[in-house]
Amino acid sequence: MSLLVVGTVALDTVKTPFGEVEEVLGGSATYFSVAASYFTEVHLVTVIGEDFPAEYIRLLQRHHIDLKGLQREKGKTFRWKGQYDYDLNEAHTLDTQLNVLQTFKPQIPEEYRKIEYVFLANIDPDLQRDVLHQIERPKLVACDTMNFWIAGKPEALKRTLREVDILIINDAETRQLAQEPNIVKAARKILSWGPHTLIIKRGEYGVLMFKKNGGVEEWENGRREERENSPSSTSTSLFPNSSVFAAPAYPLESVFDPTGAGDSFAGGFMGYLSKVDRIDEASIRQAIIFGSTIASFNVEDFSLKRLDRLSEEEIITRFREFKTLVDFEHIG
């Protein structure tokens, strides 16, 4: 199946303890698209300015990314400038120049309106919802967001979540969105707002997935039963009518630049689901491992340098290493 992504393309200036780059290719939709291109046909809707380098267009084309939805507007391309310290877990934004992004209104080409796999990268939640209203109901909609929208437009974001199947955010965003420090309680709360699955990105600690099974009503009944049957809710099976999956990050000896890790995770994840055209739990778990695989390559170099030259063999080998990484023998 094919996959639609709506998000940003940027020119990034990034400094890490290991080097720095200026005005290189970046942006959530860029990382997502190239990551997903290893699995499926990607259709990109985004905006660039008149100054966007031709070589970066060629990079996207090299990965067979369909650019019919690429809007080139008068003005300059969106720019982001950031820095990472030694712990590499947190990006410190030094400068943001929205430029053409300021007036971006995604226009979904007519031929994309029946696309069944859709990813709404981190943009204004009102624009995310507007995209969904331009297309028919897809088989699967996933979205990302960030602290800026959680703090600034919480109601708009919640309206968007009602129309989304999978929310992919980091752990700080999870706690902030739910206003709850415990991650399990936070996940339950967010799942009650619409998405059937929440995927929490935890950087070097991997990914945690919470998924409600059955219909919402069944799930709510399960929660009630659990509360009623257990004096101490801690000693029963934790997750009636829901599933939890924990995936580690691939332990890397050299993390060069974490920029785009989350977006390339989402790209590998959605790319794989779109490829196999299944959204059962087994496939979602595999997709999380493929997402983690692609993200682990991405951070090995600046910009999209590493993603640009991945091989299928490297991807498969690392997927298998993930299996070895977490495997243990069952008992009796």
Next chain:
Amino acid sequence: MSLLVVGTVALDTVKTPFGEVEEVLGGSATYFSVAASYFTEVHLVTVIGEDFPAEYIRLLQRHHIDLKGLQREKGKTFRWKGQYDYDLNEAHTLDTQLNVLQTFKPQIPEEYRKIEYVFLANIDPDLQRDVLHQIERPKLVACDTMNFWIAGKPEALKRTLREVDILIINDAETRQLAQEPNIVKAARKILSWGPHTLIIKRGEYGVLMFKKNGGVEEWENGRREERENSPSSTSTSLFPNSSVFAAPAYPLESVFDPTGAGDSFAGGFMGYLSKVDRIDEASIRQAIIFGSTIASFNVEDFSLKRLDRLSEEEIITRFREFKTLVDFEHIG
């Protein structure tokens, strides 16, 4: 097989966002012993003062912990006072009164000298080594330590590590000990100092194990080969002649008090290895899951309250839940 532990017994005063307790049973060897008692016969060597409550002796006896090595000295029992904030990841020590611990010299009873499984809980590295010199070479020696010894007695600690098979510490201690921010590089460095296995405790993010396979020489050759054969070391299999295992923490809806999580992890871990009397990698991986299982129960209540009333069925059920938590289907 039976298991020897040398470490501290304490009276703890602990405050968490969910409540507080005063002068309750604590100490590294206490948590370790009760945790391990669900798997094997435990022999405890430690020191208490004249004021140590009889009810806590009875608690240890209830778990069939052999107290021949319990030294009761003139003076007061070791006391620790700490506090946790909402994130629960870090203990803030408010007060430490060493009392009888100040002059503690572990005396290993004659009949323990052939014990094959030994855990040296967090005490002065010189005392840890002194314990090893009082006994015959066991089949397996594991130890813990802390920032206080890493900073204060690094050379003594390194001498101890040369005689230890498995080091079990947390991630901050790993980085501090190796003086290296990258956890993979830090692990390699520490393994070159003696232990064949390093187990890194990461609190709510679970556990990471690094183990060198084959003899030390084989392992060093593997590292050399890896460096020579790959211009970019990042694209080959990460761990020639060594293994890495990642286990998540059990996602808990209510963490009450993290005190003793690390020690009860070690207790479950060593208890299981001693029970099965195998130290191959498959058993070590299972032992890590049992350790994580016991630790996840321990944090559900203050002091040893939860560990005191565990059932075998609860342990087995949670072990199985760990399998479900990390499982995904292999590809092709």
